[in-house]
Amino acid sequence: xxxxxxxxxxxxxxxxxxxxxxxxxxxxxxxPRRRGRLTLARNRAEVLAALKESYTDAVVVDLAQPTxxxxxxxxxxxxxxxxxxxxxxxxxxxxxxxxARACGEFEFADxxxxxxxxxxxxxxxxxxxxxxxxxxxxxxxxxxxxxxxDLQRMVWRLVVGHGGRTVRTETIADAVGLTREHLxxxxxxxGAPNLKRVIDLARILAAADLSKNPGYDLPxxxxxxxxxxxxxxxxxxxxxxxxxxSSLARLRPGDxxxxxxxxxxxxxxxxx
Numbered sequence: 001x002x003x004x005x006x007x008x009x010x011x012x013x014x015x016x017x018x019x020x021x022x023x024x025x026x027x028x029x030x031x032p033r034r035r036g037r038l039t040l041a042r043n044r045a046e047v048l049a050a051l052k053e054s055y056t057d058a059v060v061v062d063l064a065q066p067t068x069x070x071x072x073x074x075x076x077x078x079x080x081x082x083x084x085x086x087x088x089x090x091x092x093x094x095x096x097x098x099x100a101r102a103c104g105e106f107e108f109a110d111x112x113x114x115x116x117x118x119x120x121x122x123x124x125x126x127x128x129x130x131x132x133x134x135x136x137x138x139x140x141x142x143x144x145x146x147x148x149x150d151l152q153r154m155v156w157r158l159v160v161g162h163g164g165r166t167v168r169t170e171t172i173a174d175a176v177g178l179t180r181e182h183l184x185x186x187x188x189x190x191g192a193p194n195l196k197r198v199i200d201l202a203r204i205l206a207a208a209d210l211s212k213n214p215g216y217d218l219p220x221x222x223x224x225x226x227x228x229x230x231x232x233x234x235x236x237x238x239x240x241x242x243x244x245x246s247s248l249a250r251l252r253p254g255d256x257x258x259x260x261x262x263x264x265x266x267x268x269x270x271x272x
Contacts, residue, residue, distance in 0.1 A: 009161045012129050013037040015050045016088075017073045018062040023088055023114060027060065030121040044072045051076070052220045055165055056083055057129035060112065063098045064089040074106045079215030084109035084128045091116065131163035134206060137253065144257050145201075145266070146192045151176065155187055159199055164206020166226045169195055193266025197240070201260055204240050207233060208248040208256060218245055240265055 011034075016027050019040060031038045041047040050056060059080075061073055077085035087102040089095050091113045102108045109128050112121055126132060135157070142148075142156040158172050172195070173183040187195045203225055210221045222233040234245040241259040243251070260266060 009158070010131065010163070010165060011036045012057040012126060012131065013039075013055055014058050014060060014125070015039045015041055015047055015056055016060040016062070017041045017043075017047050018066075018070050019060070019088070020062060020064060023062045023064070026114065026118055026121065027088075030125070035122075041073075043069055044076070047073050047076060048215075051080060051083065051215065053223065055130070055163065055224050057131050057163075058109075058125060059083060059085045060088050060125075061085060061102065061108075062088045063102055064095055064114070066098050074102055074108070076215065077106045077108060080213045081107075082133075082209050082213050083130050084133070086110050086112055086125070086128065088112045088114060090114045131161070134163045134209060135160045138202070138205060141253070141257050144254075144261060145198065146190075146261070147198075148192075149186075149189070152187055152192060155183070155195065156198070159202045160205075162202070164203050164209070164225050166203070167199060169199070188267075193260075197266050200236060200240055201257075201266075203227075204237055204248075205253055205256055207237075207245070208251055208253065211245075211249040 012031065014027070014031055014036060016024070016038060019027060024040065027038055039050050041050055047059065051059070059076070061070060063070060074085070085106065085108045087099050087108050089099055091099070099111050103111060110124070112124060117124060138160045139157060142153050145156070147153055147156050154176065155172055158175060159167060169180050169184065173180045176183060178186070184195050206225055207221050210216050210224060211218065218233060219230045222230045227233040227236070230245070237243055237245045237248065241256050242263055242265070243259070
């Protein structure tokens with residue numbers, strides 16, 4: 001992804017639990033306010049509330065001095081498998097078993113080694129975020145959608161690079177240096193889907209991904225992705241892919257893209 005594209009994408013949203021003073025300072029340095037959103041949670045209930053309130057890219061659990069509450073938070077990784085949980089701590093002999101348990105028993109995505117990796121925490125974290133994983137999984141879907149030009153492919157990368165969050169056509173137009181009207185016309189050329197429809201499809205694909213988490217119900221998914229309500233999510237599913245939102249959890253991304261293309265749902269009356 002080009003520097004121009006990367007600069008347009010949302011900054012990572014990370015929830016951290018149990019962070020000691022040194023760990024808090026490390027995370028704040030790695031995710032300053034203008035380069036990320038860091039939420040410090042004091043217990044499992046606050047972690048769960050944060051996950052259900054807004055889009056979360058990763059959960060970091062400080063396991064240097066774990067208590068029962070730390071392991072209660074670690075168990076949430078099983079309820080939210082599409083959100084990476086990462087263990088943080090110094091790799092000392094007495095801490096190593098805790099870090100190994102998190103990565104093995106609770107299937108944490110990775111280990112952030114305090115001390116040895118302080119300078120590169122952000123660089124290690126970014127490729128593992130929910131946003132990055134979503135974008136990587138869908139980047140190749142542009143061909144199935146009939147997006148073949150360099151502009152169409154760049155726009156698709158920008159759309160999926162938002163992870164399913166709401167993104168306005170004006171934002172993308174500014175990123176590629178075109179007016180909204182010019183971008184919409186060029187994007188939908190040669191029978192390609194309308195840009196607004198593609199943006200809406202990306203949000204449905206994200207909703208399907210989040211729906212597979214046992215810890216989320218449809219109202220949670222709607223809230224996290226910025227839909228007005230669960231009913232709004234359901235009507236969007238019907239309009240874009242012809243299925244109820246209750247079916248999202250059992251459908252693969254390829255199934256949803258196929259429905260969108262084969263049912264001719266990529267064109268709306270308005271181009272913008």
